[in-house]
Amino acid sequence: MPIHEQSLIRPENLTTHEEKIIDGIDVSGHWSTFIESRVVTDYNEQMEDEIAALPGGEFIHRCWQCGSCTNSCTVNAVNPEFNPRFWIYLIRMGIESELIRDKDIIWQCVSCNKCTYACPRDVYPEGVMKATSHWLELKGHTPQSPSAIFDEVCTDQIVDTGKIEDGRTLRRFMQKTGQSLLQDWIVAMIKQLVSHLPVSLLAKMGLSTLIAPRTSGWSGARRALKRYIEEQQTEQQMAVNPVVAGEEKH
Amino acid sequence: MPTDQKNYKKVAYYPGCALEGTGHAYNRSTKAVGKKLGLDLVEVDNWNCCGAMEVKNVDPKIQTYLSSRVMSITANEMDMDVVMAPCNGCYHNLKKAEYELANDKESAEVVERLSKEAGHETYKAGQVETIHALDWIKHTIGEDGLRERVKNSLSGMKIANYYGCMYTRPRHIFPEKDAGPGSESTYRPHFMDDLLEAAGAENVEFPLKTACCGGAHTLSDSDMSTKLVLNILRAAEESDAEVIATECPTCHTGLEMHQIRAEKTLGVKTSVKILYFTQLLGLALGLKPRKVGIQENISSSTDFLKEKGLA
Incomplete structure (x- = not known):
């Protein structure tokens, strides 16, 4: 599938002067149309380093811009605006304002790893997508995405009990994202399931949503993981927002 | 050692969270098939x-x-050197951990620190080999072994084999794949095709074997998941398949959930059946539908199986 390429030339980047005379020649109207130029201060030179400091972003510097990632991308096939190659270009150039235009879709990467499979330079674009959406949140450009909320719901549960329980995950996620559990399709699914599920299994599943399954002797791991996660979060804040993170520390 | 000479007759079994929840039918059918084939599963x-x-x-x-903790228990507490994970997610993660521990010093240091603080032995790369349920049956029983044991042939059943993402990608964490004749292919996986064909099924030419079902965003971006699942369901139907065979609880549940969601939210109805490959193999080996958890699937396939003389 060919890559749907993005253009940096858009109506809002074009300037036309109604009355313009240059060197005595009248170039009013479309004769004076030009693309607004970027100046050095428009570039965020730290952006690549900041994203490279987050988990998954480490190898962004290897990119050759071949486009294999976008070409193989599952999400790109559904939404042509989803373009990993283009975002990696913007990040490496430091064109923050352009990247932010797509801030609401970058988190939609489904982690299918087709890009990682196709990438000839081992950039691990899947990781770069995760690091980039993480960066957008840490910088305050976007609120926490539904995907990040889901990651948190699952991770908290694992750190706490050692395991994931599906019913609990569903309930907590819907609650945290302000959605009703009584969606048409969830109700239809549960009705179908209950209609032929053996009673004994039904009872077992009901019980496990009340009493979460646990890994026994997990307290040591729980403590270790909590401490490690806290350290990592502080480190990531330092890498992305050194001033803010530093002030909070003191 | 050539892959077909491996001995997986007794392996550590790592069901994982999904197989104790929504993927219960996969757990039941995997154990039932193992028992029927005389293979020994020792749960981690x-x-x-x-x-x-x-x-x-x-x-x-x-x-x-x-x-690494799962592999550490397998090696250091149970003294076993092979762990079998039927879930693609578990299988993938154990493989990935193995790769990271062998190749990334920082990961190894973090694992050592966390293992010490948690109070168990640190797993060292190479102690355990992680295999998938497909490897397990393919290498211990094989197609010939299956053919001998089939009681109810799946003949006349058209199957689209769906492997999903985590079983083949990214390639670097599966060093044993793409390793010449007899090995699994990451580009065109065929182990499930081979086993089901040996059980008598007719595999259709299915182009979306390793397409993504959007499992990662099944709840966080449901519309995307529904679109991706619908692609898979429609492609299977257009390939003339009656059944999609799965080998991952996340894919399986995703296909079932979004088949219903597509009908409810987009008004698109698809009727292809979704069954775990272990359920199909179990039926072929003569197990009753209840023994392989057919009634535990979300969508009912009882009528279809009756029609095929398997229930």
């Missing part, structure tokens, strides 16, 4: 979650630690 003691699809987004090294 006091196992924990491998990190699923989500923990790596918080920090990949935590996922590496979680998976």
Whole structure:
């Protein structure tokens, strides 16, 4: 599938002067149309380093811009605006304002790893997508995405009990994202399931949503993981927002 | 050692969280098939979650630690050297942890620190070999072995084999794949095709074997998942398949859930059946539908199986 390429030339980047005379020649109207130029201060030179400091972003510097990632991308096939190659270009150039235009879709990467499979330079674009959406949140450009909320719901549960329980995950996620559990399709699914599920299994599943399954002797791991996660979060804040993170520390 | 001479007759069994929840039918059918084939599964003691699809987004090294703990118990407490994980997510994560521990010093240091603080032995790369349920049956029983044992042939059943993402990608964590004749292919996986064909089924030419079902966003971006699942369901139907055979609880549940959701939200109805490959193999080996958890699937396939003389 060919890559749907993005253009940096858009109506809002074009300037036309109604009355313009240059060197005595009248170039009013479309004769004076030009693309607004970027100046050095428009570039965020730290952006690549900041994203490279987050988990998954480490190898962004290897990119050759071949486009294999976008070409193989599952999400790109559904939404042509989803373009990993283009975002990696913007990040490496430091064109923050352009990247932010797509801030609401970058988190939609489904982690299918087709890009990682196709990438000839081992950039691990899947990781770069995760690091980039993480960066957008840490910088305050976007609120926490539904995907990040889901990651948190699952991770908290694992750190706490050692395991994931599906019913609990569903309930907590819907609650945290302000959605009703009584969606048409969830109700239809549960009705179908209950209609032929053996009673004994039904009872077992009901019980496990009340009493979460646990890994026994997990307290040591729980403590270790909590401490490690806290350290990592502080480190990531330092890498992305050194001033803010530093002030909070003191 | 050539792959077909491996001995997986007795292996550690790591069901993982999904197989104790929504993927219950996969757990039941895997155990039933193992028993029927005379293979010994010893469940990993006091196992924990491998990190699923989500923990790596918080920090990949935590996922590496979680998976390493499972392998550490297998090697150091149970004294076994092969662990079998039927779930693609678990299988993938254990493989990935193995790769990271062998190749990334920082990951190894974090795992060592967390293992010490948690109070168990640190897993060292190379102690355990992780295999999938497909490897397990393919290498111990094989197609010829299956053919001899089939009681109810799946003949006349048209199957689209769906492998999903985590079983083949990214390639670097599966060094044993793409290793010449007899090995699995990451580009065109065929182990499930081989086994079901030996059980008598007719595999259709299915172009979306390794397409993504959007499992990572099954709840967080449901519209995307529904679109991706619908692609898979429609492609299977257009390939003339009656059944999609699955080998991953996340894919399986995703296909079932979004088949219903597509009907409810987009008004698109598809009727292709979705069954775990272990359920199909179990039926072929003469097990009753109840024994392979047919009634535990969300969508009912009882009428279809009756029609085929398998229920």
